[in-house]
Amino acid sequence: MSRETLDNKTRYLLDQILVLDSMVENSTLDAVEALKRHDIESARRIYAYDSQINAKRFEIEQDTMITIATQQPIMAHDLRLMASILEVVSELERMGDYAKGIARVTMMIGSEPHIKPLVDIPRMAAKAVDMLHRAIGAFVTGDAETARVIPDEDDEIDDLYNQVYRELVAIMFTKPAAIDQANYLMWAAHNLERLGDRVSNICERTIYVVTGQLKELAASDDQMDKS
Amino acid sequence: MTSISIAHPQTLEAVETTTNGKYAIEVKDLNVYYGDFRAVKNVNLKIERQKITAMIGPSGCGKSTVLRAFNRMNDLVPSARVQGEILFHGHNIYDPGVDSVQVRKWIGMVFQKPNPFPKSIYENVAWGARINGYRGSMDDLVEQALRGAALWDEVNDKLQQSGLSLSGGQQQRLCIARTIAVKPDIILMDEPASALDPIATLRIEELMRELAQQYTIIVVTHNMQQAARVSDYTAFFTMNEDRAGYLMEFGNTSQIFTNPKEKVTEDYITGRFG
Numbered sequence: 064m065s066r067e068t069l070d071n072k073t074r075y076l077l078d079q080i081l082v083l084d085s086m087v088e089n090s091t092l093d094a095v096e097a098l099k100r101h102d103i104e105s106a107r108r109i110y111a112y113d114s115q116i117n118a119k120r121f122e123i124e125q126d127t128m129i130t131i132a133t134q135q136p137i138m139a140h141d142l143r144l145m146a147s148i149l150e151v152v153s154e155l156e157r158m159g160d161y162a163k164g165i166a167r168v169t170m171m172i173g174s175e176p177h178i179k180p181l182v183d184i185p186r187m188a189a190k191a192v193d194m195l196h197r198a199i200g201a202f203v204t205g206d207a208e209t210a211r212v213i214p215d216e217d218d219e220i221d222d223l224y225n226q227v228y229r230e231l232v233a234i235m236f237t238k239p240a241a242i243d244q245a246n247y248l249m250w251a252a253h254n255l256e257r258l259g260d261r262v263s264n265i266c267e268r269t270i271y272v273v274t275g276q277l278k279e280l281a282a283s284d285d286q287m288d289k290s
Numbered sequence: 291m292t293s294i295s296i297a298h299p300q301t302l303e304a305v306e307t308t309t310n311g312k313y314a315i316e317v318k319d320l321n322v323y324y325g326d327f328r329a330v331k332n333v334n335l336k337i338e339r340q341k342i343t344a345m346i347g348p349s350g351c352g353k354s355t356v357l358r359a360f361n362r363m364n365d366l367v368p369s370a371r372v373q374g375e376i377l378f379h380g381h382n383i384y385d386p387g388v389d390s391v392q393v394r395k396w397i398g399m400v401f402q403k404p405n406p407f408p409k410s411i412y413e414n415v416a417w418g419a420r421i422n423g424y425r426g427s428m429d430d431l432v433e434q435a436l437r438g439a440a441l442w443d444e445v446n447d448k449l450q451q452s453g454l455s456l457s458g459g460q461q462q463r464l465c466i467a468r469t470i471a472v473k474p475d476i477i478l479m480d481e482p483a484s485a486l487d488p489i490a491t492l493r494i495e496e497l498m499r500e501l502a503q504q505y506t507i508i509v510v511t512h513n514m515q516q517a518a519r520v521s522d523y524t525a526f527f528t529m530n531e532d533r534a535g536y537l538m539e540f541g542n543t544s545q546i547f548t549n550p551k552e553k554v555t556e557d558y559i560t561g562r563f564g
Contacts, residue, residue, distance in 0.1 A: 066560070066561050066562060069561075135515075136560070137515070137518075138514065138518075138547050138548075138556075138559040138560050139547060139548060139549060139550055139556050139559055139560055140556060140560065141560050142548065143548070143549075274549075275548065275549030
């Protein structure tokens with residue numbers, strides 16, 4: 064039985080995941096940069112760009128389904144990888160939505176001066192994108208050891224989010240006129256916090272592909288409880 | 291629970307046993323030789339009752355040899371020699387004096403290529419029971435066996451036609467009817483669907499699931515999707531450099547096909563060799 068076709072198709076799918084990942088990473092960093100600089104034009108482009116991310120996700124999903132149907136990678140590691148590719152592209156697509164959401168925040172704030180200097184939100188973005196980059200690298204190379212440790216770093220994002228949250232709540236109390244913008248910024252920070260959670264989901268998939276074990280690596284939906 | 295006897299021709303004593311244990315077959319340190327060549331090496335395996343166990347592995351790994359050892363078909367090969375024990379409900383079928391014909395009555399075999407006798411459909415099914423001196427209603431037995439093999443509805447109006455007039459899939463079900471007509475405890479199947487088209491193959495697989503409610507089934511197959519579809523347990527055999535086949539991994543079918551413990555098993559089921 065020749066696996067050459069299946070191996071080539073698998074490599075192609077993983078390459079396409081790297082492409083989708085870089086689209087999401089760039090979109091996220093650009094969205095936060097646009098937010099920081101009140102760059103509404105850039106925000107509009109990022110907002111519209113999400114449709115390309117969605118299209119890429121569907122393209123990979125379709126290619127994966129065709130590979131499953133024609134090459135029948137239906138056993139063991141092959142099957143786990145195909146199922147996980149479908150899961151990972153869905154995670155990336157949702158992350159793209161977060162970037163789009165941040166772009167929308169920029170458009171809603173418009174030229175109104177920021178109610179606080181934006182320091183922690185860009186830090187959250189940098190950290191989340193760095194984690195995402197390494198998590199996708201681990202998924203593509205099947206590096207379970209790296210995947211196992213990345214989610215621990217999510218605490219850093221959570222801490223930054225809690226800090227942003229507390230600051231914005233304090234501002235809302237003292238300056239009622241800033242409530243709208245504080246809400247928008249909280250929305251942006253929350254999107255980045257959720258992005259970090261989804262990085263953990265990708266790491267879980269990597270471990271599943273490599274070991275066959277499905278295991279939750281980090282609490283992902285308890286942020287509001289912690290706040 | 292069925293009472294089983296394996297006649298002992300020298301003493302005419304019967305080994306009495308019952309089929310209420312967990313395992314239908316226990317293989318202990320099985321080695322099979324053809325002359326000086328060791329074809330199967332140190333196999334230990336337990337086959338659960340009323341389950342389907344699939345034996346898979348590359349060509350030459352000894353899986354068919356092991357299957358044939360389960361009903362002493364290897365006795366028919368002059369150079370074949372068996373070491374170790376195969377316990378059928380606790381009794382070693384290789385004990386001196388155990389009647390191999392009795393063993394094959396309890397442990398029937400369905401072969402790769404359908405092999406009906408050149409006789410009527412009716413006679414094909416009645417044959418085994420007749421030579422075993424069956425005294426009940428033969429018509430009832432034939433109907434029961436053909437129903438059990440999911441063939442009755444297709445042949446009940448042409449029982450006197452030749453078994454060879456049937457399609458390949460029907461012929462194979464006729465062979466299954468012939469096997470179950472002698473009321474075995476275990477059915478061995480050696481690639482039972484490899485000569486059949488996909489529809490006939492699925493019918494055989496559905497039939498296997500139905501038969502497993504009453505019988506223990508052990509099936510050798512090269513078709514891994516088939517093993518995954520029909521079996522409860524899977525035994526993966528492979529071979530050494532000296533070409534002696536051995537059991538590499540045994541487990542629940544769901545585990546073997548989604549997360550095998552051994553890399554060799556993974557490589558085989560994902561088509562990296564074999």
